[in-house]
Structures are given as structure tokens and as C-alpha cells.
Amino acid sequence: MKEKILSLLCENSRLCNEEIAAILETTRGEVDKAIAELEADGIIRAYTCIIDKERISDDGVLALIELKVAPKAGRGFEEVAERISSYPEVESCSLLSGVCDLLVTVRGRSFKEVSSFVAGELAMIEGVSSTATQFVMKKYKELGVSLMGDEDDGRGRVSL
Amino acid sequence: MMDYTSLISKTAREIKPSGIRRFFDIANTMEGVISLGVGEPDFRTPWQIRSAGIRSLEASATRYTANSGLLKLREEISRYTQRKLGLKYDPTDEVLVTVGGSEAIDMTVRAVIDPGDEVIIPEPSFVCYDPITRLAGGVPKIVSTREEDGFKLTPSALKAAISERTKLLVLPYPSNPTGAVMTREELYEIGEVLRDTNILVLSDEIYSELTFGRPHTSPAEIESLYERTIIINGFSKAFSMTGWRLGYALGPKPIIKAITKLHQFAIMCAPTTSQHAAIEALRSCDDKVREMVEEYDARRKLIVRGFCELGLNCTEPMGAFYAFPSIKSTGLSSEEFCERLLYSQKVALVPGSAFGAAGEGYVRASYCYSLMHIKEALRRIGVFLEELRS
Numbered sequence: 086m087k088e089k090i091l092s093l094l095c096e097n098s099r100l101c102n103e104e105i106a107a108i109l110e111t112t113r114g115e116v117d118k119a120i121a122e123l124e125a126d127g128i129i130r131a132y133t134c135i136i137d138k139e140r141i142s143d144d145g146v147l148a149l150i151e152l153k154v155a156p157k158a159g160r161g162f163e164e165v166a167e168r169i170s171s172y173p174e175v176e177s178c179s180l181l182s183g184v185c186d187l188l189v190t191v192r193g194r195s196f197k198e199v200s201s202f203v204a205g206e207l208a209m210i211e212g213v214s215s216t217a218t219q220f221v222m223k224k225y226k227e228l229g230v231s232l233m234g235d236e237d238d239g240r241g242r243v244s245l
Numbered sequence: 246m247m248d249y250t251s252l253i254s255k256t257a258r259e260i261k262p263s264g265i266r267r268f269f270d271i272a273n274t275m276e277g278v279i280s281l282g283v284g285e286p287d288f289r290t291p292w293q294i295r296s297a298g299i300r301s302l303e304a305s306a307t308r309y310t311a312n313s314g315l316l317k318l319r320e321e322i323s324r325y326t327q328r329k330l331g332l333k334y335d336p337t338d339e340v341l342v343t344v345g346g347s348e349a350i351d352m353t354v355r356a357v358i359d360p361g362d363e364v365i366i367p368e369p370s371f372v373c374y375d376p377i378t379r380l381a382g383g384v385p386k387i388v389s390t391r392e393e394d395g396f397k398l399t400p401s402a403l404k405a406a407i408s409e410r411t412k413l414l415v416l417p418y419p420s421n422p423t424g425a426v427m428t429r430e431e432l433y434e435i436g437e438v439l440r441d442t443n444i445l446v447l448s449d450e451i452y453s454e455l456t457f458g459r460p461h462t463s464p465a466e467i468e469s470l471y472e473r474t475i476i477i478n479g480f481s482k483a484f485s486m487t488g489w490r491l492g493y494a495l496g497p498k499p500i501i502k503a504i505t506k507l508h509q510f511a512i513m514c515a516p517t518t519s520q521h522a523a524i525e526a527l528r529s530c531d532d533k534v535r536e537m538v539e540e541y542d543a544r545r546k547l548i549v550r551g552f553c554e555l556g557l558n559c560t561e562p563m564g565a566f567y568a569f570p571s572i573k574s575t576g577l578s579s580e581e582f583c584e585r586l587l588y589s590q591k592v593a594l595v596p597g598s599a600f601g602a603a604g605e606g607y608v609r610a611s612y613c614y615s616l617m618h619i620k621e622a623l624r625r626i627g628v629f630l631e632e633l634r635s
């Protein structure tokens with residue numbers, strides 16, 4: 086049941102527990118309990134929403150930064166990754182296989198702000214040996230949701 | 246000057262236009278409408294199917310096929326039917342590929358109906374059976390089904406509708422608009438009424454993949470009905486392929502032969518690209534269909550709960566993708582309800598009366614929409630109901 090709850094919440098985190106219970110044919114109490122456990126176990130980390138940033142005025146800029154990192158004996162990439170993740174400017178931070186080690190996404194108000202964050206903060210972190218910054222020009226899809234066009238799917242409003 | 250009115254055939258003139266044309270026109274032109282109004286899937290055709298269509302175009306498979314459809318496709322249909330219903334239909338002469346279930350229904354009725362023959366049609370149901378019967382010179386015998394019976398055809402209602410002239414019974418289950426399905430036991434009872442008669446059954450099983458809780462049962466699975474049943478099915482709803490226009494008919498050889506003869510003259514063959522794509526659908530899309538059905542099921546439960554919470558009583562639909570709540574408590578007719586809801590909250594539903602007089606007092610809400618969309622529509626319907634009360 087927990088798996089199904091997670092998949093429903095990923096689709097629409099505004100479903101209330103009663104609605105989830107109706108969909109899963111169980112009781113509100115069971116859903117309350119399962120979600121409380123998912124939260125307590127740190128499986129559900131936050132409830133958020135997907136925004137098409139282009140449609141709001143202060144959309145800022147997003148950059149993908151590939152970092153090469155010299156792993157530390159005993160702690161590997163953890164220490165650097167933790168340090169990077171602690172910056173509020175950092176939206177996500179992942180360890181990659183392949184040529185670069187960490188992929189960091191950074192959001193800022195302007196190119197300049199992001200550039201100086203990369204040069205002044207990220208590049209300076211001990212263990213970071215190189216950075217390669219790529220600015221995102223357009224987002225087409227986010228977390229499985231298309232950001233393209235509008236809802237009209239060609240079906241019209243009513244048909245028999 | 247041409248007098249066009251007098252040029253339109255009497256039959257065409259006498260076929261009533263859909264009574265809610267006006268409502269449809271308003272709904273389709275108003276800005277900012279959130280709709281639960283359409284009768285087709287929101288899912289895209291699975292990519293395997295689309296690429297099979299594209300591959301066939303790249304290979305220049307753009308000629309007519311055999312009149313009854315590509316043999317490979319007929320073989321796949323036959324295998325699929327065996328897998329789903331446990332029934333054997335010979336791909337060479339018991340399967341006909343058509344332009345949607347729609348053509349299969351039309352050709353079947355034309356192939357068997359003489360002027361004056363009666364066709365029993367349970368309502369509320371999909372809108373094509375009555376005009377198609379009239380086009381063939383037949384006489385529609387409407388049987389009203391009731392919510393108390395789950396909108397299913399009862400043996401006694403059937404018995405009462407049968408006359409000397411009855412030639413065909415339409416069984417439109419799983420039902421658009423009510424979501425009703427007939428169980429094996431209920432179909433058995435229908436079979437007992439028809440036993441020893443010479444009445445055919447046209448079973449419109451276009452929603453056969455979309456049943457919830459238990460797999461679809463075809464009337465053809467009932468021993469007394471097998472020999473008299475023409476199964477109509479297609480790709481529109483199961484595989485989200487409405488625009489590909491592909492369906493089929495299965496049935497006794499002599500009937501399929503007659504239908505094929507008409508189809509050959511009227512249509513030649515179903516669209517070739519679609520036929521190639523459909524082969525892929527039957528071969529490799531069981532998982533995709535299952536995923537879509539699971540998603541429909543979640544939406545179904547959300548919408549049924551939503552209507553019940555709003556005090557609009559809604560029998561649980563067990564098939565298709567529609568809920569059919571009663572709006573009798575509001576004192577409005579179903580068309581009034583839909584029109585006022587549209588103007589007040591910009592939500593589009595379809596009045597139950599569009600599906601026959603027996604649909605009066607109900608509205609059809611399609612759940613071919615995301616959970617978020619359904620929630621918002623329900624919220625607005627709630628606001629509208631509050632308005633009505635105050």
C-alpha cells in the first residue's frame with residue numbers, strides 16, 4: 086500500500102488522505118498511519134509542486150555544473166557532496182558515474198550571480214579540482230510533467 | 246435555385262439530430278472550460294504502436310489490403326480473442342476488420358435488417374444504434390434500463406420487448422454512458438430468453454478492456470448465445486487509438502460473409518497504416534493496457550467518491566470510463582443542469598438525456614482526465630450545487 090500511496094502523491098501531492106483512501110479502497114486511518122510512517126522514516130522528504138518558471142516574472146537562471154572531485158581517503162565524495170548540498174543556492178546534487186563526479190544544479194537570479202557562486206564558492210571547495218558550468222536555456226519537462234504548450238490535447242470539450 | 250431540402254432523403258431527414266447539439270456548441274466555444282465531457286482516452290497511443298505505423302509508411306505499405314483486413318491482423322485478433330474470451334474465431338472467414346467499431350455496427354445492422362425488422366436497443370446507451378437501425382429501414386425498439394437494475398437489461402424487460410419482427414438485440418456493455426457491465430449469470434439469463442429464437446445479438450464490446458475488479462465477459466461465452474452473437478470490438482478505447490479508426494466484427498461465418506460483402510462495396514478496406522499499427526498493439530501492449538486501466542481505476546474511485554460526497558448519488562461504474570451520477574435531487578432536467586453548470590462554473594458534462602429518454606435525471610462524467618483535473622472539476626461542481634441550494 087505504501088508504494089501505491091507514494092505513486093499517487095508523486096502524481097498529485099494535493100490528494101487528501103480521504104481521497105487516497107477511496108482510491109486504494111482502504112480507510113482514512115490506514116492512510117494516515119502509512120503516511121505518518123513514510124514521513125517518520127524519512128522516505129517522504131517534502132511536499133512540493135512543479136512550476137513552469139518561465140511563466141513567472143522572476144524566473145532566474147538555472148545551471149548544471151559538472152564537478153571533478155578528488156575523493157578523500159575513507160570518506161570518498163561524501164564530505165564534498167555534503168558541503169555542496171548545504172548551500173541554499175544548490176537545487177540538487179548527485180554523484181555520477183563517468184567522466185565527472187558530481188552534478189550540481191544551481192539556481193540564481195542572474196548569470197552573474199550563478200557565475201560568481203561557482204567561481205567564488207564551489208570551485209574553492211577543497212577537493213574540487215574542476216568545474217564545467219552549463220546554463221539551462223529551456224526546460225521542456227520536469228519530474229515527468231511536460232512544460233510545453235497548453236493543456237489542449239485536441240479532444241475538444243464534449244463528445245458522445 | 247436548388248431546393249436542397251427536398252433533395253435530402255426522407256430517411257436522412259427523419260433521423261433526429263442529436264438533441265443536445267446546441268449545448269455542445271456552447272461548450273465547445275466557451276473560454277476557460279474544464280471538461281469531463283469527452284468519450285475518448287487522454288492517453289497517447291503507446292509509442293510501440295505509433296512506430297509500427299511509421300515503419301509501415303517507411304516501407305511504403307500504403308496500398309489497399311484484403312477487403313476483410315490484413316490476414317496477419319485477423320490472426321492476431323483471433324489469438325487475442327482466444328486469449329481474452331477463450332473463444333475461437335477463424336481468421337479466414339469469421340473476422341472482419343472495419344473502420345472503427347462504428348462501421349462494424351453499421352454494416353452488421355445493414356447486413357441483417359430488412360425494412361420493418363425490429364432491433365431491441367437498451368437505453369441509456371451510445372447514440373448510434375437507433376439512427377443506424379433507421380438507415381437500414383429497421384424499427385428501433387427502445388428498452389429503458391433503470392438505475393435500480395444497475396442499468397442492465399433484465400430478462401423480463403427483454404421478454405416484453407420481443408415480437409414476431411425482432412431480428413436483433415443490441416447488448417451495449419460495458420456501457421457508455423452508465424459504466425454498467427453484465428455478469429456471466431446475467432448474460433446466461435438473457436441467453437435463456439433467446440434460446441430457441443432466431444434472434445441475433447450485436448454485442449458492442451468496445452470497452453471490453455476497461456472493466457474493474459473482474460475481467461470482461463462476452464455474451465458469446467454463453468453457450469446459448471455463441472451461435473447468435475456478433476462481437477463488435479476495436480482499438481479506440483483499449484489502446485487509445487480513436488483517430489486511427491480501426492475496429493472489427495467477429496461472428497458466425499454466414500453473417501460475417503454478408504457483412505464483408507457490404508464492407509467491400511462501401512469501404513474497400515480499413516486504413517492500411519492503422520492495420521499495421523494494430524498488429525503491434527495486439528502483440529506487445531498488454532502491459533501498457535494494464536497500466537492505463539490501473540490509472541482509470543484510480544480516477545474512477547476518486548470521481549465516484551467525489552459525486553457521493555457532493556450528494557449526487559452515483560452507482561459504481563464497473564466498466565468503460567464514465568460515471569453516471571443522478572442529479573434528480575436538484576429538481577433540474579439533465580440538460581438544464583449541464584447548461585447552468587457550464588455557465589456558472591464552466592464545467593462541461595454531458596446530459597444523460599443525450600443517451601436516450603432513460604438517461605434523463607443523470608449526467609455523464611468522463612474520467613479520461615488527470616486526478617488533478619477531476620478534483621478541480623468536482624470542486625467547481627460543489628460550488629455550483631451550493632449556489633443552487635441558496
Ligand SMILES: Cc1ncc(COP(=O)(O)O)c(C=O)c1O
Pocket residue numbers: 245284344345346347348371417420421449451478479480481487490491492
Ligand atoms: C459504446 C460505443 N461503441 C462504439 C463506439 C465507436 O468507437 P469506434 O471509435 O471504434 O468507432 C463508441 C465511441 O464512443 C462507443 O462509446
